[in-house]
Amino acid sequence: MQKLSLFIVCGLLMPKLLFAGEFYTDFERNFRYVVPYKHNTTKEAVERSDGVLTVTIEPGMFGASSDRSNGKERAELGISLSDRDVWVRQEFRVRAQSGFPTNSRVMISQIKFSDAPKGFGSPPIAVYMSQGGAVKCNDYSSGHPSQDHHRLRGVRLDDGNWHSVVMELVISDTAGLCRVVVDGRTMIEMKGIDTHQNGKDLVGRIGPYRDQLSVTQVVQFDDWKVQSYPKLAR
Numbered sequence: 001m002q003k004l005s006l007f008i009v010c011g012l013l014m015p016k017l018l019f020a021g022e023f024y025t026d027f028e029r030n031f032r033y034v035v036p037y038k039h040n041t042t043k044e045a046v047e048r049s050d051g052v053l054t055v056t057i058e059p060g061m062f063g064a065s066s067d068r069s070n071g072k073e074r075a076e077l078g079i080s081l082s083d084r085d086v087w088v089r090q091e092f093r094v095r096a097q098s099g100f101p102t103n104s105r106v107m108i109s110q111i112k113f114s115d116a117p118k119g120f121g122s123p124p125i126a127v128y129m130s131q132g133g134a135v136k137c138n139d140y141s142s143g144h145p146s147q148d149h150h151r152l153r154g155v156r157l158d159d160g161n162w163h164s165v166v167m168e169l170v171i172s173d174t175a176g177l178c179r180v181v182v183d184g185r186t187m188i189e190m191k192g193i194d195t196h197q198n199g200k201d202l203v204g205r206i207g208p209y210r211d212q213l214s215v216t217q218v219v220q221f222d223d224w225k226v227q228s229y230p231k232l233a234r
């Protein structure tokens, strides 16, 4: 509570310096999101009913201009975050409905800067439903993305049950943090790293992004929450 009070006071004193934001939907009603690429495959892929978001990704859903030539397909939803924010948290519940298991790469969530410099396209944090579930953190300190990417242990994200995912990121050139917690267990954690992708707009994203496949995959989401706060407030 003390930290919260401090934050509110700081927010009043320095509203331009200290931006804080929070987005939440339980998918019971319509909500606003951004499509963080050119062609709106998302509109075609998403359906909201019974308080759950269902995303159906089909062959040929090329979202970004380069997807067709790069052999990628996607149907993502994004929440824009202030680039002044240094601490970002994205959480949701997710379950596989069909098209799994697969070893072909299927990302289901990432936090990413748009327009990152060439060679910096790999996001600082990502979660996959392929390989039974996997996580990734990137450290850019060497001048290129250096990743720790590994499969989840002790849980399968693609087993058809609901799973909770919490992604935390501190954006920093030297003191960054990347952490993913699944069903209450920390699956990856990197501290003191360079998480700054040096792009333009920071966006929290859910929805499949995959290497091109000939099968349809269905993934459901619920309780999507995105928060961003200045590090000082924590």
Ligand SMILES: [Ca+2]
Residues within 6 Å of the ligand: 026, 027, 028, 050, 051, 052, 222, 223
């Ligand atoms: Ca719900």
